[in-house]
Amino acid sequence: MAGSERGPRERMVFSAAQLIRRDGVAATGMREVAAHARAPRGSLQYYFPGGKEQLVNEAVGWAGRYAADRVGRFLAGLAEPAPSGLFAAMVGQWTDEFQTQGFGSGCPVAAATVDCADSAESTRAAAGAAFACWNAPLARALAELGVPEQRTGSLATLMISALEGAILIARAERDIRALTTVARELGPLLDGCVTERA
Amino acid sequence: MAGSERGPRERMVFSAAQLIRRDGVAATGMREVAAHARAPRGSLQYYFPGGKEQLVNEAVGWAGRYAADRVGRFLAGLAEPAPSGLFAAMVGQWTDEFQTQGFGSGCPVAAATVDCADSAESTRAAAGAAFACWNAPLARALAELGVPEQRTGSLATLMISALEGAILIARAERDIRALTTVARELGPLLDGCVTERA
DNA sequence: GTCCTAGTATGACAGCTGTCATAGAATCCG
DNA sequence: CGGATTCTATGACAGCTGTCATACTAGGAC
Known part of the structure; x- marks a missing residue:
């Protein structure tokens, strides 16, 4: 999660995502984004003529x-292919972050949803698209792991739901307990859905 | 969810919760809370000398x-006692709200967590306490429905996680699909954990 | 050289935020 | 009646927000 070589525009989008997932959308200022990205403040209105809403939507x-990409990498890196292992890898990314970086930051899509679902329609739509964009490759991965097609979408939604909820609880409690719990309880269920060998 | 007969102090706490769950913590102003509660603005600093943080924490x-109380009511009103029915009732409360009131508002505890976990320690603690306060009666209810003691806590956390995540997705997509999905997929798993008859 | 464009730099704007100081009403006690 | 307590009213404060207008610099085209 390091970004420094890319152009100022990309750096600002990346920084916006980082600040949003830490403080929420409303508490994240544009000047702050520019400073965090070490980008000139004057470039904000140049690259993002649509204002803060555009910047947030792109973040x-x-x-x-990013989440969608990771699904593919997790699937490829699985020791032994099983849905529970994939879910464990997704959860593990968050337990790792919380244990090494602290509980300061959560999921930027969740933050955007909570802060903008009723106030900025385009941002709400962007969040919906982000969840869909994450769900699709996850469902494909489940299919590849032997889950029958008609359930892959549903199970992917369940995995994302449980993960997002556990992230919330973990941050609130400053404890990864909720994350390890959902991984442990959901894993067997997911594996129980496998009917074919890939 | 109607609050009008209580005193101004309670009304302000209630209004704060409503506004927070709609717009998030940062976007909710104190003047707005007072206006929404039809309470005098001058009373804010009187009832909440701790400022916005105190008001948010109480909300x-x-x-x-409120969530904890509802668990008891759901359990009592269950047609036939099973964990899946309890979860369906919890989910149903949200599908009902979304279908009748729209997707404008989510969970206030989630909003507080997203907005304050890294910026207001006391609010983060309040959110953690709220999740714990919700988990406890839910775990007890599962025990009453025949789930062995050592798993009740874990399953309660899984239920809350999945519900919170599905609320997020539903708001982002403006579709209750995620909620009905988690209820359908998680129900059988929950019932499968029942070993004793109550 | 000129011209054009991409990107940057500032400063100002109105609007809102939470907080505070201070004064005022209302209500009950004795 | 006085007096105390509880609650309300209002105006001001510094600080921050997103946005805009405007002027500037760099770098290449020709």
């Missing part, structure tokens, strides 16, 4: 694509 | 107690 979209 | 605490 949310970036986060969705 | 979060109220929400946690």
Whole structure:
């Protein structure tokens, strides 16, 4: 999660995502984003003529694509292929972050949803798209792991739901307990859905 | 969810919870809370000398107690006692709200967590307490439904996680699909944990 | 050289935020 | 009646927000 070589525009989107997932959308200022990205403040209105809403939407979209990409990498890196292992890898990314970086930051898509679902329609739509963008490759991965097609979408939604909720609880409690719990309880269920060998 | 007969202080806490769950903590102003509660603005500093943080914390605490109370009512009103039915009732409360009131508002505890976990330690603690306050009666209810003691806490956490995550997705997509999905997929798993008859 | 464009730099704007100081009403006690 | 307590009213404060207008610099095209 390091970003420094890219252009100022990309750095600002990346920084926006980072600040949003820490403080929420409303508490994240544009001047702050520029400073965090070490980008000139004058470039904000140049790259983002749509204002803060555009910047936030792009940050949310970036986060969705990032999550989607990771699914593929987790699937490829699985020791033994099983849905429970994939879910454990997704959860593990968060337990690792919380244990090494602290509980300061959560999911930027969740933050955008909570802060903008009723106040900025385009941002709400961006968050919806981000979740969909995350769900699709996850469902494909489940299919590859032997889950019958008609359930892959539902199970992917369940996995994302449980993960997002556990992230919330973990941050509130400053304890990864909720994350390890959902991984442990959901894993067997997911594996129980496998009917074919890939 | 109507509050009008109580005193101004309670009305302000209640209004704060409503506004927070709609717009998030940062976007909710104190003047707005007073206006929404039809309470005098001058009373804010009188009832909440701790400022906005105190008001937010009390709203979060109220929400946690409200959720905990509902678990008992759901359990009592269950047609046939099973964990899946309890979970369906919890989910149903949200599908009902979304379908009748729209997707404008989510969970206030989630909003407080997202907005304050890294910026207001006391609010983060209040959110953690709210989740714990919700988890306890839910775990007890599962025990009463025949789930062995050592798993009740874990399953309660899984239920709350999945519900909170599905609320997020539903708001982002403006579709209750995620909620019905988690209820359908998680129900059988929950029932499968029942070993004793109550 | 000039011209054009991409990107940057500032400063100002109105609007809102939470907080505080201070004064005022209302209500009950004795 | 006086007096105390509880609650309300109001105006001001510094600080921050997103946005805009405007002027500037760099770098290449020709």
